[in-house]
Amino acid sequence: MKYVLVSDPSLRDGNHAIQHQLSEEQIAAYCRAADAAGVPIVEVGHGNGLGASSLQLGESKTPDDRALRVARENLKTTKLGIHVIPGFATIEKDLKHAIDIGVDVIRVAAHVTEADLTQRHIDFARSKNKTVFGVLMMSHMASPELLAEQAKKMESYGAEGFIFMDSAGHYLPSDVTERVVALKRELSIAIGFHAHNNLGMAIANSVAAVEAGASMLDGCARGFGAGAGNAQLEVLVAVLHRMGYETGIDLYKILDAADLAEKELMSVVPTIKSTSVVSGLAGVFSGFMKPVDRIAKQFNLDARDIFFELGRRKIIAGQEDIIIEVATELAKRTQTAPVQARSV
Amino acid sequence: MNVRAVDLIREDCLSGLEGRSEQLSPLRGDTVVITGGTGFTGTWLAEMIAALNDQYSFGTKLILISRSTDHFKSTRPHLANRxxxxxxxxxxxxxxxxxxxxxxxxxxxxNPDNRFHSTNPIEAMAIISDGTFAVLKAVDRCGDFKMFLNLSSGLIYGSQPLEVERISEHYAGAPSCGSVSSVYAEAKRFAETLCAAARSQARIPLVTARPFAFIGPYQSMDTPWAINNFIRDALNGSAIRVHGDGQTVRSYMYPSDMAYWYLRILTGGSSGLTYNVGNPEGITLQNLALMIAGHFTPSPEIRLHTAAGAAKTRFVPEVAMAVNELGLAQKVSMPQAIERTIRWNKA
Incomplete structure (x- = not known):
């Protein structure tokens, strides 16, 4: 039976959905449930990863140090993972400390065209004998060939697996298949996929990924993640089992973990809101949903117009400041002409 | 580098030369130039020639050309001050x-480091292509020139099919020329052809070696290659982590053999010919990990499948050309190579 390595970033990506307000109690409760279900890897931290808590990106209710310690205490067999974006996470201040706390899996991430930035962090994590995966975000912004080229760099730096993220929830299954095929041609390490559900395609895209040869998938309980959410973990596990894949995850217990997540972690279960559809179409990072909604209200604008303008400017995660700039310009324009309805 | 580490390498060189030093006698009293002279290969060649001079009175002069001579002076004073x-x-x-x-x-x-190839692909290619061109032009002006040894790469054959046990010099595979990951191999292919052109047009006596994989002193254990990381992790008291099912096959030659083989090909190889250099006996990564673990107490844990779905590959040379034409043989077995590498890294 073919095995798919499932990673669960509910306690990291889900933080985007609640302005990074996960508490120690919530982290502990979900870690225990995921551990009992046999989830192989649980990722914990600020939505933008280690060291990203800030005024600009949103401050974590639970600092990295506490979040990782609490998770470590409550994970017995499940591995503890972190998302590391060089620039937010420094080696000296953040990564060394996280390794001392006992993280097992380090996923070093960069924008899809910026793999060069990850070499030092990958080098360091490998030198500490940790499992290291390379991650490229906003992968729809590069062609399959460019994605594969960038992934190859991460492999050469020492990444033991590679994950591409559909951060904007923009893909259709054929887009995913095309990328996995290109990656398989170029890489000799394992390939993984991280879906978002803006267009309702997260599970279908994940299935397309494994059918094309990927062997690692991400899923979040109830889809708890940025924007319209991620591939819904318990559904993903059920589908993979039905397809004949082994995940090592107990279905009943992951269903229980998802029930717990719905009750304990989120005020609202992620749904595909109108703005999610627009951000998916526009190819804008799902984590922008909350700030765009907030700023649209503040400037009395249609959030959908902001998303399309952000998409036109190819804005990426970390450039949240630009939302206000775009809103200001759109507001100026609407003073002289009404906002035009957009069609795609 | 401490005295013990220097002594271990001298022991390796003397053992490598024992009973076969005279086959290198064409070098007596001559001058050898090594480009890239302070890297892993250049340093081992310098150690071997120093041993020939000290033990066998070869009187060979050695000129090491490199951008990194300052670093060499500070880290290898026992060679730099000779x-x-x-x-x-x-x-x-x-x-x-x-x-x-x-x-x-x-x-x-x-620069064989694939991290460098990924980050600076143009520079990686230019060093090989422009460097080879410049050296060939310079050689053309030497009066009493005897032989040019071009160190190419076993990577020029492209991916080794799993069903091909060993790659011979006549294997017609090639790297994919449209891929950035091929920059090193493709540049080496170009350099081989450039050398062939120089041999034909400028009548430069020229022989080619295609190195495969090596393990031994002077290699950085942090380079992300399987064997280096296995040894590093075991030295650090950590588990040895193997991607996939451990059935990927590699082979490794010890650098004292490598250096002897290069010098023998230089002095005895026929102009125009190409020789693979490496260990023809493959080993799975799982067995390699077991072999390394056996040198430590307590024995480190070996973890397979640290990444699901890693592809199985193979990289093993056929070396019949070197063995049959030049009488070359390996003196250091794979287990001995591991033992000596660990010993040197602990020294």
Whole structure:
């Protein structure tokens, strides 16, 4: 039976959905449930990863140090993972400390065209004998060939697996298949996929990924993640089992973990809101949903117009400041002409 | 580098030369130039020639050309301060002439680190292509020149099919020329053809070696290659982590054999011929991990499948050309290579 390595970033990506307000109690409760279900890897931290808590990106209710310690205490067999974006996470201040706390899996991430930035962090994590995966975000912004080229760099730096993220929830299954095929041609390490559900395609895209040869998938309980959410973990596990894949995850217990997540972690279960559809179409990072909604209200604008303008400017995660700039310009324009309805 | 580490390498060189030093006698009293002279290959060649001079009175002069001579002086003073070794700080691409007394050239200038190839693919190619061009032009001006050894790469064959046990010099595979990951291999292919052109047009006596994989002292254990990381992790008391099912096959030659083979190919190889250099006996990564673990107490844990779905690959040379034509043999077995590498890293 073919095995798919499932990673669960509910306690990291889900933080985007609640302005990074996960508490120690919530982290502990979900870690225990995921551990009992046999989830192989649980990722914990600020939505933008280690060291990203800030005024600009949103401050974590639970600092990295506490979040990782609490998770470590409550994970017995499940591995503890972190998302590391060089620039937010420094080696000296953040990564060394996280390794001392006992993280097992380090996923070093960069924008899809910026793999060069990850070499030092990958080098360091490998030198500490940790499992290291390379991650490229906003992968729809590069062609399959460019994605594969960038992934190859991460492999050469020492990444033991590679994950591409559909951060904007923009893909259709054929887009995913095309990328996995290109990656398989170029890489000799394992390939993984991280879906978002803006267009309702997260599970279908994940299935397309494994059918094309990927062997690692991400899923979040109830889809708890940025924007319209991620591939819904318990559904993903059920589908993979039905397809004949082994995940090592107990279905009943992951269903229980998802029930717990719905009750304990989120005020609202992620749904595909109108703005999610627009951000998916526009190819804008799902984590922008909350700030765009907030700023649209503040400037009395249609959030959908902001998303399309952000998409036109190819804005990426970390450039949240630009939302206000775009809103200001759109507001100026609407003073002289009404906002035009957009069609795609 | 401490005295113990220096002594271990001298032991390796003397053991490698025992009973076969006279086959290198064409080097007696001559001058050898090595480009890329302070890297892993150049350093081992310098150790071997130093041993030939000290033990067998070869009187060979050695000129090491490199951009990193300052680093070499501080880290390898036992070589840098020798009277028979001269360091020339130069980028091989911009070298106009070689010392007029040059008789032999080993062209080793290239950076084999695939992290560098990924980050600086143009530079990686230029060092090989422009560097080879510059050295060949410079050799053309030497009066009493005897042989040019071009160090190419076993990677020029492209991916080894799993069903091909060993790759011979006649294997017609090639790297994919449209891929950035091929920059090193493709540049080496170009350099081989450039050398063939120089041999034909300028009548430069020229032989080619295609190195495969090596393990031994002077290699960085942090380079993300399987064997280096296995040894590093075991030295750090950590588990040895193997991607996939551990059935990927590699082979490794110890560098004292490598250095002897290069010198023998330089002095005894036929102009125009190409010789694979490496260990023809493959080993799975799982067995390699077990072999390394056996040198430590307590034995480190070996973890397979640290990444699901890692592809199985194979990289093993056929070395019949070197064995049959030049009488070459490996003196250091794979287990001995591991043992000596660990011993040196602990020294």
């Amino acid at each position: 009277a028979d070794i001269t360091l020339v700080k130069s980028d091989v691409r911009y070298m106009v002439e070689l010392p007029k007394e040059t008789n032999w050239v080993i062209h080793a200038a290239a």
